[in-house]
Amino acid sequence: MARTLLEIKDLSTGFITEGGIVKAVDGVSLTVETGQTVCVVGESGSGKSVTSLTVMRLSEYDGGQILGGEVWFQGENLLTKSQKEMRRIRGKRISMIFQEPMNALNPVFTVGDQIAEVVRMHERVTRDAAWARAVEMLRLVGIPEPVLRARQYPHELSGGMCQRVVIAMALVCHPELVIADEPTTALDVTVQAQILDLLRDLQQKFGTAIMLITHDMGVAAEMADRIAVMYAGIIVEEGTVEQIFERPHHPYTIGLLKSIPGFEGERGTELYTIRGNIPNLARLPSGCRFHPRCPFATDRCRQESPPLRKLDEGRKVACWYAEDVAAGRVTGAVTGMDVESTEAVPAELSPGDGQTAVRGAAK
Ligand SMILES: Nc1ncnc2c1ncn2[C@@H]1O[C@H](COP(=O)(O)OP(=O)(O)OP(=O)(O)O)[C@@H](O)[C@H]1O
Ligand SMILES: [Mg+2]
Numbered sequence: 001m002a003r004t005l006l007e008i009k010d011l012s013t014g015f016i017t018e019g020g021i022v023k024a025v026d027g028v029s030l031t032v033e034t035g036q037t038v039c040v041v042g043e044s045g046s047g048k049s050v051t052s053l054t055v056m057r058l059s060e061y062d063g064g065q066i067l068g069g070e071v072w073f074q075g076e077n078l079l080t081k082s083q084k085e086m087r088r089i090r091g092k093r094i095s096m097i098f099q100e101p102m103n104a105l106n107p108v109f110t111v112g113d114q115i116a117e118v119v120r121m122h123e124r125v126t127r128d129a130a131w132a133r134a135v136e137m138l139r140l141v142g143i144p145e146p147v148l149r150a151r152q153y154p155h156e157l158s159g160g161m162c163q164r165v166v167i168a169m170a171l172v173c174h175p176e177l178v179i180a181d182e183p184t185t186a187l188d189v190t191v192q193a194q195i196l197d198l199l200r201d202l203q204q205k206f207g208t209a210i211m212l213i214t215h216d217m218g219v220a221a222e223m224a225d226r227i228a229v230m231y232a233g234i235i236v237e238e239g240t241v242e243q244i245f246e247r248p249h250h251p252y253t254i255g256l257l258k259s260i261p262g263f264e265g266e267r268g269t270e271l272y273t274i275r276g277n278i279p280n281l282a283r284l285p286s287g288c289r290f291h292p293r294c295p296f297a298t299d300r301c302r303q304e305s306p307p308l309r310k311l312d313e314g315r316k317v318a319c320w321y322a323e324d325v326a327a328g329r330v331t332g333a334v335t336g337m338d339v340e341s342t343e344a345v346p347a348e349l350s351p352g353d354g355q356t357a358v359r360g361a362a363k
Helices: 048-055 083-089 111-122 127-140 159-171 189-206 217-223 241-246 251-258 299-303 322-327
Strands: 004-017 020-033 037-041 065-073 094-097 177-181 209-214 226-231 234-240
Touching: 004 048, 004 209, 020 037, 020 048, 020 065, 020 209, 020 234, 037 048, 037 217, 048 065, 048 177, 048 209, 094 159, 111 127, 111 159, 127 159, 159 177, 159 189, 189 209, 189 217, 209 217, 217 241, 226 241, 226 251, 234 241, 234 251, 241 251
Parallel strands: 037 209, 037 226, 094 177, 177 209
Antiparallel strands: 004 020, 004 065, 226 234
8 A cells, every 4th residue: 555655845945145045945845655656857957956855854965955844754854853863764764866876986995895885884784794785786786797796896887887786775775765866867878778677676676665856758757656847946747647748737847748859749850948948046037937938928927926736636736727728728728839929938038148047957
């Protein structure tokens, strides 16, 4: 029986920047059930990483300030824990997998030692037993000749192999939740697919829940049970993978889907991109924060911020016109995203006006 494993409630995390306080995460609520995969998608700078780092209480090390909210994990609010308590949780009950495997591994220790060290940090076992667990885990993540490989250093392994080692480290203590932040982005396409397959296999084997962060809707389609779409620090739409892909209700979600190669379009046609850029978080637009890029925006959107509201079975959307957008009842409707629309990108938001200052916005 699925039950709630992680419940993020109204979470806000800010950074003090030259331009003022920036709320990278602005009232995010999200639930992950046991064994489930929840994908968090959105363009670069939408707050996906800061959300996950705050759950792990790591954003504080990066200057992040938790401004409010709760993060319930198995009946405990992680935001009230000390860092010492968090160290006992991280790696043991919740693990993280990052984009760049080389940064997650220590170049001066063998990969076997690094996995064994995780075991010894969290469990009372002998050195030999920890080493045996490391080798077994390397075998489980599909590394050939694990006994030999365990004695090698990260630089002796390919990028894909290193990411398998990182996954081995993340799973060796059988955590209930793994947070994977773009775990395949740094790898080439064939290796990406293998790593995703591996994550799915291990999830089945261990019953691990996964919070998977990706800007790739294709990855989300393949992996997710549920999808949360983030835009400029908030969730704008959330639902099951079927709800999101079959009948997206937020214009931003529609834009993301239309930018997938081969999705709802003939191959070879030019790829759709959402006009404009994610706004500078220190100078958010009035009303709906997506309105300057939205082809359907009205005066109401420019003035009032739409709350994230519940629609049909489990779907939530933050758009005043979600039902009309989904039903194609707004001007131009879905295909309208393609047409020249004077409302879509007001002149003041065209690229190159400083709005692109958001880190990595051009990804
Ligand atoms: N240490 C920091 N100091 C100041 N601002 C930060 C810091 N870390 C993140 N931010 C800001 O928070 C916002 C969200 O960043 P975040 O890294 O969560 O985006 P993301 O959705 O993970 O993007 P990407 O797809 O590029 O990884 C960005 O505007 C970013 O500039
Ligand atoms: Mg990120």
